[in-house]
Amino acid sequence: MRDRQSAYWFDSIREVEDGFRPRPGLGGDIDVDVAIVGAGLTGLWTAYYLHERDPALRIALLEKEVAGFGASGRNGGWCSALFPKSGRALEARYGFDAAVAQRRAMVDTVDEVGRVAEAEDIDCDFVRGGTVTFARSRVQLGSARDEFAESERYGADQVSLLGTETVRSRFGVPDAVAATFSPACARVHPAKLVRGLARVVERRGATIYEGTEVLSWDRGTVSAVSGDVARTVRAGTVVNATEGYGSAIAQVGRRILPIYSLMIATEPLSDETWERIGIEHGQTFADFRHLIIYGQRTADNRIAFGGRGAFYHLNSAISPDYENDSRVSEHLRHALVDLFPAAAGARITHHWGGPLGIPRDWHASVGIDRERREAWAGGYVGDGLSTTNLAGRTLADLLTGASTDLTRLPWVGHRSPRWEPEPLRFAGANAGLVGMQFADTEERLTGRPSVIARLLGPLTGH
Numbered sequence: 001m002r003d004r005q006s007a008y009w010f011d012s013i014r015e016v017e018d019g020f021r022p023r024p025g026l027g028g029d030i031d032v033d034v035a036i037v038g039a040g041l042t043g044l045w046t047a048y049y050l051h052e053r054d055p056a057l058r059i060a061l062l063e064k065e066v067a068g069f070g071a072s073g074r075n076g077g078w079c080s081a082l083f084p085k086s087g088r089a090l091e092a093r094y095g096f097d098a099a100v101a102q103r104r105a106m107v108d109t110v111d112e113v114g115r116v117a118e119a120e121d122i123d124c125d126f127v128r129g130g131t132v133t134f135a136r137s138r139v140q141l142g143s144a145r146d147e148f149a150e151s152e153r154y155g156a157d158q159v160s161l162l163g164t165e166t167v168r169s170r171f172g173v174p175d176a177v178a179a180t181f182s183p184a185c186a187r188v189h190p191a192k193l194v195r196g197l198a199r200v201v202e203r204r205g206a207t208i209y210e211g212t213e214v215l216s217w218d219r220g221t222v223s224a225v226s227g228d229v230a231r232t233v234r235a236g237t238v239v240n241a242t243e244g245y246g247s248a249i250a251q252v253g254r255r256i257l258p259i260y261s262l263m264i265a266t267e268p269l270s271d272e273t274w275e276r277i278g279i280e281h282g283q284t285f286a287d288f289r290h291l292i293i294y295g296q297r298t299a300d301n302r303i304a305f306g307g308r309g310a311f312y313h314l315n316s317a318i319s320p321d322y323e324n325d326s327r328v329s330e331h332l333r334h335a336l337v338d339l340f341p342a343a344a345g346a347r348i349t350h351h352w353g354g355p356l357g358i359p360r361d362w363h364a365s366v367g368i369d370r371e372r373r374e375a376w377a378g379g380y381v382g383d384g385l386s387t388t389n390l391a392g393r394t395l396a397d398l399l400t401g402a403s404t405d406l407t408r409l410p411w412v413g414h415r416s417p418r419w420e421p422e423p424l425r426f427a428g429a430n431a432g433l434v435g436m437q438f439a440d441t442e443e444r445l446t447g448r449p450s451v452i453a454r455l456l457g458p459l460t461g462h
Contacts, residue, residue: 007352008265009191025211025226035235039063040072043241045392059206068194081106081184084381087154094410104156122196125189125299129282140288157184171278220373240376244355247316254418262353263306266346276342290436312429359416362461432459
C-alpha cells in the first residue's frame, strides 16, 4: 500500500494493521461463481450478504491495492440515510410510493450497518448520534425548511427544525439562524469498518486477492494482472464495485466521473473546547452552503472535516498527487474556523483525500445484466458509506434470483447517461465546481437564492 500517513483514518490503525501488509495476489487462473472487482465497501458487503444467502458460493474479490484503499477507507465517516437524489426528484421520476420506499430503505440501512458491526465484533466507533446541519443565513433557512418538509413527506425518520435561540444556546456557531437535526446518521471510523469487514468476509470463505489489477471483463471472463503476470478469472457473474476508480476501465469509462473530495483532521480537542462547540460524540455536522462541507467528532475528540473544492482532472485522471491540495486544505481550515470559532487554535495534523464516483445524472444505481453476466453498484456521489450496504444486500438478492422489497426499489436497474467526451467533460465538471463557489458568494451578497446554482443544476445534481 502506498504511504497514507497523511490520512488520519489509516494512520490511526496503522499499528493494528501491521503496516497494511497486503494479502497475496492472484497466483493463477481460477473459476468462481462470483468475481467482484474492487474490495471496498460495495464489494465486501456484496460478498458478506452473498455468503448469507448461499454459503456454498465461490466468491473472489479482486483488488488493485488493498481492501478499503479507496473512498471506503478515506471518507467522512457518515453512515447516513442520505441518497444522491432527493425524495422529490425520485417522486417525479418513479412516483410517491417508490420515493418513500427508497427513503425508508436508507434509514433502515443505518441500523443494519450498526447491527452487523455489533454482531461481527467490528469495532468501528459506530455511534448513532444524528446529523446537525446549520442554516447560517435567511437563504439557508429556506433550505433547512425544505429539508424538514421533505422529511415530513417521505421520511421514516423525523427531522427536527431548530430555531435560532435553540441553536445558539447549544452550539458554537455564532451566525446560525436555524438548524436541522436528522437522527438517521451514525458516526463511524471508515477504515476500521472496511478493514474489519474484510476480515469477516475472509472468515466466511470468500478470497480477497490484493495487488491484482483488473484490466477488463466480458461475459464472465475477467482479464487481470498480478505480479506483472496476466491472469484470467472465469465467473458466473462479474460485479463491478470500482466506484470512482472504474473510470480507468473500458467497461466503465465515461459512465463515472472521479471528483476529488479532501479532508483535514485536527489534534484532539479539550473537553472545554468541545463544550463550546456543542457537537456531541456520535454526531456529524454540516451547513447548507452549495460547496459541500461535512464533519464529525471522532472517538478520540478530533474534528475530521472535509469538503469539495478540488478540480476535476483531464481525462478522468487519478493520482496520489491529487490527494493533497494546499489551496483546498486552507479553504477547509478557514471554513472550519468560520463555522466553529472555538476551533481556531486547533492544530491541523492530517490532510488527505480521494476520488468520488459521480454519474452524469447524479443518480446512484444497482443492477444486473444477466445476458452479459455483469452486475454493478455505485455512483454514490459521496453518500456511499451506508448506501454500499444497501447495494450489497440488493446485489445478493439479484445474484441469487430473489424477488424482494430491495430488488423493487427505484434505483435498481437505473442506467445513467455517459459523461461527455473531453474536453467538454473537463469544462463542464469544473464549471460546476466554480459555479458553486460563486453561488455561495452570490447568496451572501444578494440575500436571495442563487441564480447561478439554479442554472448549473444539471451539472451539479440539483
